[in-house]
Amino acid sequence: MSELRFEDVTVRYGTGRRAMKAVDGVSLTVPTGQVVGLVGESGSGKSTLARAAVGLAPIAAGRVLLDGRDVRHRPARGSGRAVQMVFQDPYACLDPRMSVGDSVAEAIPRTGTAARRAEVTRLFGLVGLDAAHISSRPSELSGGQCQRVALARALAARPQIVVADEITSALDVSVQGTVLNLVRDLQQQTRLGMLFISHNLAVVRYVSDIIAVMYLGRIVECGPAHEVLTDPQHPYTRELLAAAPHRDGYAANSAHEESGAVLDTEPPDPHHLPAGCRFHPRCPVGPLALPARTDCLSLDPAVGAVGRRHATACHFAAPLPTPSHQAT
Structure with a gap:
C-alpha cells in the first residue's frame, strides 16, 4: 500500500510571453x-496533472512522490511501474495489430510463458471479460470492453497507484455505469490508491473518498467527499454541483445560494490570468455581483487556504471549526 503525493507541482508549456502554467503549484495527496x-471543467489542468504523475508531462517545479520517492526515478527493468494510467480513449492506448491478450501480457513484469498466460486469464476475469476475448483485436471489441482491457493492462504492471483519466467520457451512457461499478469493485478488492479524474461531478462522487476541485491550474477546494458534496465552500464547486444530477440527494447548500449568474461568461485566457482570485470574473457571489467584495480583485485566496474548511481558495469560505476542549 502506497501514498502518492504532489508537492507544489507546476507544469509549464511555452516560453516567454506565450508561456502558460497548465498546473500551478498543486499540492494533493492520494492516501x-x-x-x-479530481473534478473540473475542460482546460482546468486535470489531465496535465495526471500525465505529470506518470512522467508524460514535464514538471517545471515541485515533486511527485510515491512513499517519499520521486516517481521520475525509473524502476528496474522488468519490475513493473508503480504508477499506472488508464486513458480516456481505450482504442488509442491499445496496439490495433496485437491481440488484447498480448497487450495485457506485455505489461506483466518478467515471468515464464505459462505463468504469463495464467495471469492474463486471471486479469480478464478480474475485469469481467471472458477468456475467449484474449485473442481478439481491439477493433473487434466494444468501447466498454476495450476500456476493461485497458484496466486489465494497468493492473498487469502490479501498480501501487492507478490514475484514471476521464475513462468513462468516451463511452455510451449505458456503458458508463457498468465501468464505474467495475472501477469501484476493483478498487475495493485490490485496495489500490486511485486518482480518478472527470469533468463530471456526478461521476466523481460515485467512486471517491476524497474530492478535489481544480480550476485554471489550481486546486480550489479539497476534502472528504461527503463533506464537499453536502457543504461546498467554493462558488465554483457549488456551480459544478448544481449542474450535476441530484438523484442521490446531494445538492448545493442553499445557505450559499446568493444572487448572480456570472458563470455564463467564458473562462479567462490562461496566458493572461486575472489578478487576485482567478474565479472572480465568473463568480456569482464575487465582486461583479457583490461590489463590496474587493479582496477578490487583488488578493490571492490560495494564501491562507489551509485555515479554511476544505482548504478552500476563497476569501469568504468558512474557517476551520475551532477544536472543542473537553473538561478534565
Whole structure:
C-alpha cells in the first residue's frame, strides 16, 4: 500500500510571453487505499496533472512522490511501474495489430510463458471479460470492453497507484455505469490508491473518498467527499454541483445560494490570468455581483487556504471549526 503525493507541482508549456502554467503549484495527496476524485471543467489542468504523475508531462517545479520517492526515478527493468494510467480513449492506448491478450501480457513484469498466460486469464476475469476475448483485436471489441482491457493492462504492471483519466467520457451512457461499478469493485478488492479524474461531478462522487476541485491550474477546494458534496465552500464547486444530477440527494447548500449568474461568461485566457482570485470574473457571489467584495480583485485566496474548511481558495469560505476542549 502506497501514498502518492504532489508537492507544489507546476507544469509549464511555452516560453516567454506565450508561456502558460497548465498546473500551478498543486499540492494533493492520494492516501493509501483511497480514491481521490479530481473534478473540473475542460482546460482546468486535470489531465496535465495526471500525465505529470506518470512522467508524460514535464514538471517545471515541485515533486511527485510515491512513499517519499520521486516517481521520475525509473524502476528496474522488468519490475513493473508503480504508477499506472488508464486513458480516456481505450482504442488509442491499445496496439490495433496485437491481440488484447498480448497487450495485457506485455505489461506483466518478467515471468515464464505459462505463468504469463495464467495471469492474463486471471486479469480478464478480474475485469469481467471472458477468456475467449484474449485473442481478439481491439477493433473487434466494444468501447466498454476495450476500456476493461485497458484496466486489465494497468493492473498487469502490479501498480501501487492507478490514475484514471476521464475513462468513462468516451463511452455510451449505458456503458458508463457498468465501468464505474467495475472501477469501484476493483478498487475495493485490490485496495489500490486511485486518482480518478472527470469533468463530471456526478461521476466523481460515485467512486471517491476524497474530492478535489481544480480550476485554471489550481486546486480550489479539497476534502472528504461527503463533506464537499453536502457543504461546498467554493462558488465554483457549488456551480459544478448544481449542474450535476441530484438523484442521490446531494445538492448545493442553499445557505450559499446568493444572487448572480456570472458563470455564463467564458473562462479567462490562461496566458493572461486575472489578478487576485482567478474565479472572480465568473463568480456569482464575487465582486461583479457583490461590489463590496474587493479582496477578490487583488488578493490571492490560495494564501491562507489551509485555515479554511476544505482548504478552500476563497476569501469568504468558512474557517476551520475551532477544536472543542473537553473538561478534565
